[in-house]
Amino acid sequence: MANPFTLGVASGEPLPDGVMLWTRLAVDPLSTDPKRPGGMAPRAVEVSWQLAEDERFTQGLRQGTIQALPVWGHSVHVRVAGLRAGTDYFYRFRASGGQSPVGRTRTAPDPASSRPVRFAVANCQRYEHGYYTAYRHLADERPDVVFHVGDYIYESRQAAGVVRALGPLPGETSRLHEYRQRYARYKTDPDLQAAHAAAPWVPTWDDHEVLDNYRGKGDGSAAFLRRRGAAYQAYYENQPVRVRPEDGNLQMYRRRTYGTVADFMVLDVRQHRDVTTMLGPTQEQWLLSRLVISPVKWRVLMQPLFFARRVVPGDNPGVRRDSWDGHPAERARILALNVPGLVVFSGDVHNAWAGELKSDFADPGSATVGVEFVGSSISSRPPETDGPAVLARNPHLKFFDPRRGYLSCTASAEELRVAFRAVDFVDRRGAPLLTVGELVTKGSGLTLENTSSK
Numbered sequence: 001m002a003n004p005f006t007l008g009v010a011s012g013e014p015l016p017d018g019v020m021l022w023t024r025l026a027v028d029p030l031s032t033d034p035k036r037p038g039g040m041a042p043r044a045v046e047v048s049w050q051l052a053e054d055e056r057f058t059q060g061l062r063q064g065t066i067q068a069l070p071v072w073g074h075s076v077h078v079r080v081a082g083l084r085a086g087t088d089y090f091y092r093f094r095a096s097g098g099q100s101p102v103g104r105t106r107t108a109p110d111p112a113s114s115r116p117v118r119f120a121v122a123n124c125q126r127y128e129h130g131y132y133t134a135y136r137h138l139a140d141e142r143p144d145v146v147f148h149v150g151d152y153i154y155e156s157r158q159a160a161g162v163v164r165a166l167g168p169l170p171g172e173t174s175r176l177h178e179y180r181q182r183y184a185r186y187k188t189d190p191d192l193q194a195a196h197a198a199a200p201w202v203p204t205w206d207d208h209e210v211l212d213n214y215r216g217k218g219d220g221s222a223a224f225l226r227r228r229g230a231a232y233q234a235y236y237e238n239q240p241v242r243v244r245p246e247d248g249n250l251q252m253y254r255r256r257t258y259g260t261v262a263d264f265m266v267l268d269v270r271q272h273r274d275v276t277t278m279l280g281p282t283q284e285q286w287l288l289s290r291l292v293i294s295p296v297k298w299r300v301l302m303q304p305l306f307f308a309r310r311v312v313p314g315d316n317p318g319v320r321r322d323s324w325d326g327h328p329a330e331r332a333r334i335l336a337l338n339v340p341g342l343v344v345f346s347g348d349v350h351n352a353w354a355g356e357l358k359s360d361f362a363d364p365g366s367a368t369v370g371v372e373f374v375g376s377s378i379s380s381r382p383p384e385t386d387g388p389a390v391l392a393r394n395p396h397l398k399f400f401d402p403r404r405g406y407l408s409c410t411a412s413a414e415e416l417r418v419a420f421r422a423v424d425f426v427d428r429r430g431a432p433l434l435t436v437g438e439l440v441t442k443g444s445g446l447t448l449e450n451t452s453s454k
């Protein structure tokens, strides 16, 4: 059989004593045969895995075997437990006579640890829009953990202005084999594979993993629920997450705690949503109570959508109903808690922003109750945006940059430092890495350092 490890390896969901290991077998990743996703025959394949403390697999070796099943797209999710906290590990797989690349992962620190946490935030990687050079640079940083805040794939197909073609895939994904193919196309990218192999990931989704701007159960039709179920299954099959979909749902919101430094509350702004609520009552209650009792320095919301108010000159009111500006009462309930160390990370808008969260966005003199950092995009094109004009209309927003990139962050007991990494082009390979802004918060308000935004 040909090499089945064409989609790379990944790890994720780090806990102090364990991680998930992932791969998905695909001998022909771009196959369009609905009965043979990834070119795999419809039968189980035995996969063996190894994990050790060194890259030569001699120290503290653990190993096992697991079946890659056709019903889960020949994906493999290995739950490894009993590991040491705050420790690097290396892992690899074997199947059908082939061997995977080696991945590096890292467990979360001990709950009592006050060690700084190095993490990256990425989002929005439309394949046709360009190369994933930013991911190559992110991989070189080898952070403790990578958060992805959505638009890992796009369900639609760009017709014009394509930097690189999707290949023999359907126009818009709606069935399971189509979503599987779309993930396979994206995951053949060597820079994306490098980023997964460099660090454990904790992903959440936005809309394009299913359908542009969808909410909850959509129109409630059986057709939409079938489509959403297919998309959620393909998401699970292609991410190193801990839980499987059940009855067409996938439990996504969760927290990942890093010692006494940071509590990352990973939100799901799609599955439980309707016109009146972004999170749904159960998730909102979970978030509000966790924010209050969380015993850490930084209470971090990891989620896709622009959180602060953003008035765009010339926009119709209600244009950004899809973001938190469409749910001001729910946002106000979060900010009214006035918990210390509140930080929000977001993506979605394809430009980089940072700002302060105000107790009353209409009053620039009101209290600052948190900060927000908005990642740009790995490759997805930005809308035409007059950044300086938006900054002028929204005094709580402090930073704008229009380039593709990601966020490189360090949280410690004293401060949170966020470097806006960027590349000048994605229409060809090889863009050097730039740092276009470095922002620091000690718990109230933002300070800009070394900023070269344009």
Ligand SMILES: [Fe+2]
Pocket (backbone or CB within 6 Å): 124, 125, 150, 151, 348, 349, 350, 380
């Ligand atoms: Fe996007």
